[in-house]
Amino acid sequence: MTVKTASTCCYCGVGCGVLIEHDGERILDVQGDPTHPANYGRLCTKGSTLHKTGDLAARALYPQLRLGKGLARSRVDWDSAMSHAAQMFGQAIAEHGPDSVAFYISGQLLTEDYYAFNKLARALIGTNNIDSNSRLCMSSAVVGYKRSLGADSPPCSYEDIERSDCVLIVGSNMAYAHPVLFRRLEQAKAEFPDKRIIVIDPRRTDTCDLADLHLQIKPGTDVALFHGLLHPLLSEGLIDRAYIEAHTRGFSELEALVADYPPAVTSVLCGIAEADLVAAARMIGSAPSFLSLWCMGLNQSTSGSAKNSALINLHLATGQIGKSGSGPFSLTGQPNAMGGRETGSLSNLLPGHRDAGNAEHRDEVADYWGVDRLPSAPGLSAIELFEAVRDGRIKALYIACTNPAQSLPDQTLVREALAACPFVIVQEAFGNTETCQYADLLLPAASWGEKQGSVTNSERRISHVRAAIPAPGEARGDWAIVCDFARRLEKQLRPGQPSLFNFSAPAELFDEFIGLTRGRDLDYSGLDHALIEKLGPQQWPFPAGATAGTRRLYADGRFPTDDGRARFLHEPYVPAIEQRDAEYPLTLNTGRLRDQWHGMSRTGTAAQLFGHVDQAQLSLHLDELERRNFSNGQLVKVTSRRGELVLPVLADDQLRPGQAFIPMHWGDRYLKGLGVNVLTQPAFDPLSKQPELKHTGIDVQPVALDWELFILVEGDVQQRFDALRPLCEAFVFASFALTGRDRPALLIRAAHTVAPDAAWMNSVDRLLGVDEGAVLVYDDPAQSVSKRIRIDQGRITAIRLTGEAAARDWLRGLWERGEVSSPLHRWFMAPLASPPGGAAATDKTICNCMNVSASRIRACVENGMDLQGLKEQLGCGTQCGSCVPEIKRMLAIHAVTA
Numbered sequence: 001m002t003v004k005t006a007s008t009c010c011y012c013g014v015g016c017g018v019l020i021e022h023d024g025e026r027i028l029d030v031q032g033d034p035t036h037p038a039n040y041g042r043l044c045t046k047g048s049t050l051h052k053t054g055d056l057a058a059r060a061l062y063p064q065l066r067l068g069k070g071l072a073r074s075r076v077d078w079d080s081a082m083s084h085a086a087q088m089f090g091q092a093i094a095e096h097g098p099d100s101v102a103f104y105i106s107g108q109l110l111t112e113d114y115y116a117f118n119k120l121a122r123a124l125i126g127t128n129n130i131d132s133n134s135r136l137c138m139s140s141a142v143v144g145y146k147r148s149l150g151a152d153s154p155p156c157s158y159e160d161i162e163r164s165d166c167v168l169i170v171g172s173n174m175a176y177a178h179p180v181l182f183r184r185l186e187q188a189k190a191e192f193p194d195k196r197i198i199v200i201d202p203r204r205t206d207t208c209d210l211a212d213l214h215l216q217i218k219p220g221t222d223v224a225l226f227h228g229l230l231h232p233l234l235s236e237g238l239i240d241r242a243y244i245e246a247h248t249r250g251f252s253e254l255e256a257l258v259a260d261y262p263p264a265v266t267s268v269l270c271g272i273a274e275a276d277l278v279a280a281a282r283m284i285g286s287a288p289s290f291l292s293l294w295c296m297g298l299n300q301s302t303s304g305s306a307k308n309s310a311l312i313n314l315h316l317a318t319g320q321i322g323k324s325g326s327g328p329f330s331l332t333g334q335p336n337a338m339g340g341r342e343t344g345s346l347s348n349l350l351p352g353h354r355d356a357g358n359a360e361h362r363d364e365v366a367d368y369w370g371v372d373r374l375p376s377a378p379g380l381s382a383i384e385l386f387e388a389v390r391d392g393r394i395k396a397l398y399i400a401c402t403n404p405a406q407s408l409p410d411q412t413l414v415r416e417a418l419a420a421c422p423f424v425i426v427q428e429a430f431g432n433t434e435t436c437q438y439a440d441l442l443l444p445a446a447s448w449g450e451k452q453g454s455v456t457n458s459e460r461r462i463s464h465v466r467a468a469i470p471a472p473g474e475a476r477g478d479w480a481i482v483c484d485f486a487r488r489l490e491k492q493l494r495p496g497q498p499s500l501f502n503f504s505a506p507a508e509l510f511d512e513f514i515g516l517t518r519g520r521d522l523d524y525s526g527l528d529h530a531l532i533e534k535l536g537p538q539q540w541p542f543p544a545g546a547t548a549g550t551r552r553l554y555a556d557g558r559f560p561t562d563d564g565r566a567r568f569l570h571e572p573y574v575p576a577i578e579q580r581d582a583e584y585p586l587t588l589n590t591g592r593l594r595d596q597w598h599g600m601s602r603t604g605t606a607a608q609l610f611g612h613v614d615q616a617q618l619s620l621h622l623d624e625l626e627r628r629n630f631s632n633g634q635l636v637k638v639t640s641r642r643g644e645l646v647l648p649v650l651a652d653d654q655l656r657p658g659q660a661f662i663p664m665h666w667g668d669r670y671l672k673g674l675g676v677n678v679l680t681q682p683a684f685d686p687l688s689k690q691p692e693l694k695h696t697g698i699d700v701q702p703v704a705l706d707w708e709l710f711i712l713v714e715g716d717v718q719q720r721f722d723a724l725r726p727l728c729e730a731f732v733f734a735s736f737a738l739t740g741r742d743r744p745a746l747l748i749r750a751a752h753t754v755a756p757d758a759a760w761m762n763s764v765d766r767l768l769g770v771d772e773g774a775v776l777v778y779d780d781p782a783q784s785v786s787k788r789i790r791i792d793q794g795r796i797t798a799i800r801l802t803g804e805a806a807a808r809d810w811l812r813g814l815w816e817r818g819e820v821s822s823p824l825h826r827w828f829m830a831p832l833a834s835p836p837g838g839a840a841a842t843d844k845t846i847c848n849c850m851n852v853s854a855s856r857i858r859a860c861v862e863n864g865m866d867l868q869g870l871k872e873q874l875g876c877g878t879q880c881g882s883c884v885p886e887i888k889r890m891l892a893i894h895a896v897t898a
């Protein structure tokens, strides 16, 4: 019998409600929850494929302990694992003090998990060394809201996006990163075509598909642009003097600064047309309501805090905040980025939107917890924390629900730190991440569908996360692991005293936590798990006695500052570090793909999600390829001041000359060479300490790799991946992906200067099962060509080619279609023969829901079909809708060429 359990999607900050269909043991399907106010039933490609992810072969199932550096880990029971962990932390604290240990946690933890970690670090151990991957994500927005408005509270609701007359999307590719919200915006624009949409992004992304105006600024110039927009707003009388007078402070200083940014100057600084700048200002200034949405293009910057406040200035100057369809609305990345901020999970914060640097706040929290005091020494932020680990200042590090050996900038430094740290705990749902390699103690965590608690989405809405099935193996909920660890450590640090961690369910942690929100701007002390169950997801503030949540903040123009007024910040534009120069002539930008999530530990287990993009690529403008004589798909070496990476290059008309882009998802597991963050810089914003992940000076050179390898093998993909990945370590280039839908296969592309020896080839062939049985074999040592194709029951099930590149896509097509044709046999015996019908162009799956490829869409478009026809004929774009912007782009390109 199957049942449905309502829960929340574990990916992005939109926070969609999902219905998990299961039989009590396995998750069978996922649908959008029609009653959830974030998505009303919609899901994107990632949400709707959740049931296809999480291959057990990739999961961490049992605690594993390494008894000495260099040794392999072995399985231990939970009791030994936890006592060892507590003993190691206890020893470091006894010998080197509380600041010799640190916690690096995650916006993908639930509020209850987050709260337990915080209480452990601050109340029990007495250190502020607890930071989260939100440092890489939201910390500039936190500073922005606090400095400009007085508290870290996004004032808007999703419905404001739909209602707004003018939406400014800046540094956000919401078509990929917040797809369901983008669908809502799309629908609103279709219903109200007069609604104006402006996109500010150095790339022409799919999000631009909806834009009336795209300002393709030079990277990092947003502060100049925001000041520059204010210039015509001022000169054309489009600001709201009465609002400024009544509710703000500091406008005259800003006015003086803005005089330095007239349109003629700003347009040059930002690399855009003066007329476009003025047009954008007029759209903003004349709209009855104006709302802005932003994400990593603003936050991940050495001027991230200044960018946030300069944008909020536009809202204060026009009085566009606190009313329907208006306001500065920061999109949150992770499912519980907000919960982390609420529970105080950055080193400088405390629970309930308090500050660790504020003595009064510390006393309030210490009293609440019943401890003498909280630590006053400032804690380390992510980048500083890993520097301290490398320097030996941190003796024991506890990492949970994040993969820093993939996602932090300057991977060389991060790897040195992790290798040098005397004791590293990694609490993970998946056992094969880059960071797991460094775990002295690996603790298996329950994950989505198996754990329970709450998360807060971008619009301050608290939703339930529910367990549908038991966790696999011996995995446990994060909160339970933390409380177990804390209770053991208490025996050393607070012997004989009552436990601070007597929690037996997430609801108890929630109940204790909300007491710390009482009387604060985010007050949700009126909620509990049972009430959320009864009323459905609720927006904070929700104080005691409330019967409903709060849709919009600051309607009365009063702000949570000491005088109730919002602040204009007046900071000049400062160019990003690592501007283009002769040595590093390109600016590298990094970001998201539509169908992958971060380091791909989960999405990388669903072969279908590689259909859209199946390898890391360096995108450049066609001019840059031509200038360097590169062909599409050629392997190149990318170099920055910190490291290098080899990967294929691709012409991309979304970029301007001088700009480059690599998706953030490929770490060392999927792409040999430590991933994209071996290149990026650790420089960070002085206030938010958020690193600059969007701006790196790089150079690109050709590489000559004469020996090439191509593998496609069906079945046992995770096991084969784990076995084959180390064998490719010696190569200059190696890229891994899954492919297929119903019959997942592992896909490997590799290249090297010379061929490996015969023993290497034999062991690979054994792993692939092409060493015996029904296998087509061809070897021509003179030409360095070698081919193996396994055929089972009339179908190809494994392909291994070296020295032969032309037929890869054609063979992959045969495999996909389950065909073994006579042309295959003829081609097979001919060295270097062209495949029948020529080398097929690489195809990609545009519509993942309905499995519609680019070539099929292109063929129909060339026959004159329009969007409606494509939907009816092929079904593409009729399910989640994520592919519609790309299909429209294909239609537009065809219209131009025709």
Ligand SMILES: Nc1nc2c(c(=O)[nH]1)N[C@H]1C(S)=C(S)[C@@H](COP(=O)(O)OP(=O)(O)OC[C@H]3O[C@@H](n4cnc5c(=O)[nH]c(N)nc54)[C@H](O)[C@@H]3O)O[C@H]1N2
Binding pocket: 012, 013, 137, 170, 171, 172, 173, 174, 176, 177, 178, 200, 201, 202, 203, 205, 218, 219, 220, 221, 222, 295, 296, 297, 298, 332, 333, 334, 589, 590, 591, 592, 593, 594, 595, 596, 597, 598, 694
């Ligand atoms: N599919 C998918 N969705 C996700 C995620 C995922 O991994 N995959 N992750 C989630 C998380 S944690 C986050 S934080 C969000 C991130 O969501 P987004 O921030 O929307 O995604 P990114 O692709 O990182 O970057 C957004 C855009 O910023 C632009 N940009 C770069 N530099 C600048 C600049 O100087 N100025 C401006 N104005 N723009 C610039 C980039 O070109 C890019 O298009 O996505 C969330 N959603």
Ligand SMILES: Nc1nc2c(c(=O)[nH]1)N[C@H]1C(S)=C(S)[C@@H](COP(=O)(O)OP(=O)(O)OC[C@H]3O[C@@H](n4cnc5c(=O)[nH]c(N)nc54)[C@H](O)[C@@H]3O)O[C@H]1N2
Binding pocket: 106, 108, 133, 134, 136, 137, 296, 300, 333, 334, 400, 401, 402, 403, 404, 406, 407, 408, 409, 427, 428, 429, 430, 433, 445, 446, 447, 448, 451, 478, 590, 591, 592, 597, 598, 599, 600, 601, 602, 664, 676, 677, 680, 693
């Ligand atoms: N170059 C570049 N780098 C970036 C970015 C960028 O734009 N460009 N963006 C940055 C941003 S915004 C972010 S948010 C970070 C994200 O970086 P990470 O936090 O490293 O990203 P994830 O891969 O999502 O890591 C989460 C880990 O938690 C594990 N996990 C999943 N569920 C659970 C659970 O319930 N419990 C536990 N204990 N573990 C679980 C997953 O398997 C996964 O390995 O990357 C940052 N890095």
Ligand code: SF4
Binding pocket: 009, 010, 011, 012, 013, 014, 015, 016, 039, 042, 043, 044, 045, 046, 047, 048, 178, 179, 180, 181
């Ligand atoms: S938009 Fe997609 S990834 Fe984000 S919460 Fe909704 S279904 Fe999940």
Ligand SMILES: [Mo]
Binding pocket: 136, 137, 138, 333, 334
């Ligand atoms: Mo993020």
